[in-house]
Amino acid sequence: MSExxxxxxxxxxxxxxxxxxxxxxxxxxxxxxxxxMSEVHGMSQRGGSVVTYVKFGEKVYSPLVDxxxxxxxxxxxRLEAARWLSYLKEGGTLILNDRxxxxxxxxxxxxxxxxxxxxxxxxxxARIISGDALSLAIEAGSAKAVNxxxxxxxxxxxxxxxxxxxxxxAACVKPKFLELNKxxxxxxxxFALKILxx
Amino acid sequence: xxxxxxxxxxVARGLYEAGCRFVSAYPGTPSTEIxxxxxxxxxxxxxxxxxxxxxxxxxxxxxxxxxxxxxxxxHVGLNVAADPLFTVSYTGVNGGLVLAVxxxxxxxxxQNEQDSRHYAIAAKLPMLEPSDSAECLExxxxxxxxxxxxxxxxMLRTCTRVAHSQSIVELGSRVERELKPYAKAPxxxxxxxxxxxxxxxxxxxxxxxxxxxxxxxPINRIEMGDTSVGYVTAGICYQYLRECFPSAxxxxxxxxxxxxxxxxxxxxxxxxxxxxxxxxxxxxETQIRACGIKVDGGKDIFGYCGELSQNKILKALGMDTxxxxxxxxxxxxxxxxxxxxxxxxxxxxxxxxxxVMVSGxxxxxxxxxxxxxxxxxxxxxxxxxxxxxxxxxxVRGSESAKKSVAVIGDSTFIHSGITGLIDIVYNxxxxxxxxxxxxITGMTGHQDNPTTGKTLxxxxxxxxxxxxxxxxxxxRRVRVCDPYALGELRAAVEEELNAAxxxxxxxxxxxxxxxxxxxxxxxxxxxxxxxxxxxxxTIGCPAVSFSDKKASxxxxxxxxxxxxxxxxxxxxxxxxxxx
Numbered sequence: 134m135s136e137x138x139x140x141x142x143x144x145x146x147x148x149x150x151x152x153x154x155x156x157x158x159x160x161x162x163x164x165x166x167x168x169x170m171s172e173v174h175g176m177s178q179r180g181g182s183v184v185t186y187v188k189f190g191e192k193v194y195s196p197l198v199d200x201x202x203x204x205x206x207x208x209x210x211r212l213e214a215a216r217w218l219s220y221l222k223e224g225g226t227l228i229l230n231d232r233x234x235x236x237x238x239x240x241x242x243x244x245x246x247x248x249x250x251x252x253x254x255x256x257x258x259a260r261i262i263s264g265d266a267l268s269l270a271i272e273a274g275s276a277k278a279v280n281x282x283x284x285x286x287x288x289x290x291x292x293x294x295x296x297x298x299x300x301x302x303a304a305c306v307k308p309k310f311l312e313l314n315k316x317x318x319x320x321x322x323x324f325a326l327k328i329l330x331x
Numbered sequence: 332x333x334x335x336x337x338x339x340x341x342v343a344r345g346l347y348e349a350g351c352r353f354v355s356a357y358p359g360t361p362s363t364e365i366x367x368x369x370x371x372x373x374x375x376x377x378x379x380x381x382x383x384x385x386x387x388x389x390x391x392x393x394x395x396x397x398x399x400x401x402x403x404x405x406h407v408g409l410n411v412a413a414d415p416l417f418t419v420s421y422t423g424v425n426g427g428l429v430l431a432v433x434x435x436x437x438x439x440x441x442q443n444e445q446d447s448r449h450y451a452i453a454a455k456l457p458m459l460e461p462s463d464s465a466e467c468l469e470x471x472x473x474x475x476x477x478x479x480x481x482x483x484x485x486m487l488r489t490c491t492r493v494a495h496s497q498s499i500v501e502l503g504s505r506v507e508r509e510l511k512p513y514a515k516a517p518x519x520x521x522x523x524x525x526x527x528x529x530x531x532x533x534x535x536x537x538x539x540x541x542x543x544x545x546x547x548x549p550i551n552r553i554e555m556g557d558t559s560v561g562y563v564t565a566g567i568c569y570q571y572l573r574e575c576f577p578s579a580x581x582x583x584x585x586x587x588x589x590x591x592x593x594x595x596x597x598x599x600x601x602x603x604x605x606x607x608x609x610x611x612x613x614x615x616e617t618q619i620r621a622c623g624i625k626v627d628g629g630k631d632i633f634g635y636c637g638e639l640s641q642n643k644i645l646k647a648l649g650m651d652t653x654x655x656x657x658x659x660x661x662x663x664x665x666x667x668x669x670x671x672x673x674x675x676x677x678x679x680x681x682x683x684x685x686x687v688m689v690s691g692x693x694x695x696x697x698x699x700x701x702x703x704x705x706x707x708x709x710x711x712x713x714x715x716x717x718x719x720x721x722x723x724x725x726v727r728g729s730e731s732a733k734k735s736v737a738v739i740g741d742s743t744f745i746h747s748g749i750t751g752l753i754d755i756v757y758n759x760x761x762x763x764x765x766x767x768x769x770x771i772t773g774m775t776g777h778q779d780n781p782t783t784g785k786t787l788x789x790x791x792x793x794x795x796x797x798x799x800x801x802x803x804x805x806x807r808r809v810r811v812c813d814p815y816a817l818g819e820l821r822a823a824v825e826e827e828l829n830a831a832x833x834x835x836x837x838x839x840x841x842x843x844x845x846x847x848x849x850x851x852x853x854x855x856x857x858x859x860x861x862x863x864x865x866x867x868x869t870i871g872c873p874a875v876s877f878s879d880k881k882a883s884x885x886x887x888x889x890x891x892x893x894x895x896x897x898x899x900x901x902x903x904x905x906x907x908x909x910x
Contacts, residue, residue, distance in 0.1 A: 169498045172497070174363075174440070179668060180668040181667035195573075196496035201654055215658040222653065223654060237665070237703075247663075257658075
């Protein structure tokens with residue numbers, strides 16, 4: 134296997150996973166890495182389970198992260214974290230927005246939403262950084278900024294300087310939402326720094 | 332300058348740099364963003380056509396008119412465009428002509444996973460297949476050069492993982508190309524039998540010349556390494572393979588039709604075993620075998636269905652894959668759903684309650700087939716709802732026509748529903764067709780169409796009136812309904828089903844995701860009044876959920892459409908008090 138790192142961003146269609154991957158791609162390219170990202174458009178965006186793959190390294194071939202290959206998974210929802218857990222590398226880190234969004238089979242009563250997802254994932258030996266990104270996004274000014282809060286949390290696990298992340302956000306979001314997203318990023322970052330200290 | 336581009340954006344960049352002037356397409360995942368990105372270049376004329384056949388024909392006309400021209404479609408769109416495809420192979424081109432087709436291995440957003448390489452073989456056309464965004468840019472430029480040098484349309488095949496993956500590309504500048512002169516040449520462009528008989532041998536000679544090109548072109552390249560196994564591959568599979576085996580010997584084909592058989596033969600002689608890695612059908616493998624080259628592994632180990640990946644390749648070859656921890660419990664799937672406030676929901680709820688047979692079509696509204704709405708009987712292809720219903724009711728009689736409808740979106744109706752409606756009228760059918768007019772092409776991500784009043788470039792455009800169009804083909808009973816008004820909608824459907832002549836109901840309300848859609852404050856459930864009857868759950872709205880014997884509404888999702896309010900017999904669903 135060639136030496137590349139894999140990040141997966143998983144969630145529910147409409148949660149803004151694409152913007153998160155684009156900010157990430159921007160930072161990585163500026164850092165001089167080769168980068169590939171695979172996205173999902175079309176049918177899967179309508180409230181379905183969505184996944185975006187980000188790969189980087191000196192030279193990247195496949196744009197896909199396969200089972201057991203993800204160094205990091207950013208999960209925007211608990212059930213999606215469980216669904217994609219098998220893609221996490223041994224020793225990989227799961228960053229979780231600890232929120233429940235019922236899928237249609239749960240809404241209709243055909244199936245139950247699994248209980249104690251976070252505990253069960255921890256029991257599998259995965260490292261989890263879990264937080265309420267939605268509340269932080271609302272604090273920043275919009276529930277839609279969950280994606281940038283999550284990027285803020287991830288940023289703490291990298292050694293890239295903060296200003297490079299801020300520049301990437303500026304390059305990827307519309308100017309009128311820039312301040313909001315910068316705040317969302319900072320709140321995510323502060324949250325992660327607090328967690329990692331404790 | 333280096334930048335990250337989607338494969339589709341990189342194809343559009345290639346068009347720009349190649350001096351292409353004309354782009355026409357019908358949206359279709361995963362091809363849509365090529366045309367959207369092309370429209371952002373002022374130097375390119377770009378348009379949405381009513382369907383892929385029209386787009387291809389318009390591009391053919393532009394090529395004959397002397398411009399470098401292009402059209403894009405998804406794999407099933409190529410079926411629609413197949414008629415002009417086979418004959419433009421005979422006429423050849425004036426300005427370079429490139430047709431891009433995006434396959435959807437794994438069916439992320441499609442109704443089948445056909446392998447479009449068969450078309451290149453059948454229509455006797457060269458086909459290039461890029462494996463990342465840099466090649467998307469490079470190959471689309473090269474395709475125009477091949478087109479003009481060999482007097483042939485060139486096909487460019489991508490797939491979801493190339494079209495919708497971003498990777499780094501180096502941008503170049505545009506080479507402006509003057510219109511080539513147009514000279515009347517009926518023996519080349521009028522394909523009647525006498526002329527076509529003369530053109531066919533020219534096509535066969537052209538294929539021979541293209542074989543010689545394929546044998547020597549650097550886009551088909553051998554990367555020699557460990558000689559115990561040699562892999563022959565193309566497109567995205569190259570990337571998976573190279574990731575698995577950094578030091579393997581690989582023959583990477585950039586051109587998948589025609590194949591460089593002698594190059595493949597000489598490669599096979601340098602390695603101990605030859606393995607062909609391709610998704611879907613054994614297009615490369617079968618041709619190699621037919622030439623007497625021994626293949627030691629192909630479809631027998633990789634199979635015919637779905638996508639490959641690095642792990643799937645390793646597994647098929649009997650090698651170890653990374654270990655992983657599974658969650659270990661069956662999980663509820665999360666299928667896509669109609670959005671909260673989607674105007675289609677009320678219609679499918681009504682049709683489900685009425686128990687009618689629903690002849691369905693391709694679009695967001697195909698999601699009306701999923702529980703709890705479960706209100707769709709068939710979905711085949713664009714337009715088949717209308718023509719399919721005609722056949723169904725013709726064999727089952729007029730009683731069947733009283734208990735069945737076709738549902739089709741505004742864009743799909745213009746694409747190919749109108750011809751089915753003409754079939755009903757002309758052949759004295761009495762079927763009922765419901766056009767779900769949400770004022771946009773929805774599923775592919777909001778593209779304008781001839782009914783929306785705007786062009787791809789955002790300019791105002793004449794509006795094709797659905798009402799007048801249906802009347803003009805001879806439907807006397809055409810009416811417009813609001814799909815949010817359930818009582819009115821049901822009465823209209825019942826009345827039209829009982830009419831002894833064809834009828835069209837236009838269920839009209841803009842897609843809830845459009846800026847023009849009316850978003851109202853979120854509703855809430857009064858727990859005192861809620862009796863827990865679950866009636867509000869039957870509409871399958873993601874914003875409504877049920878726990879502790881009471882319904883509740885997620886205020887971050889609800890757009891206040893009041894469909895659930897109409898379900899509640901206890902007036903428990905309320906609007907927020909105005910403060």
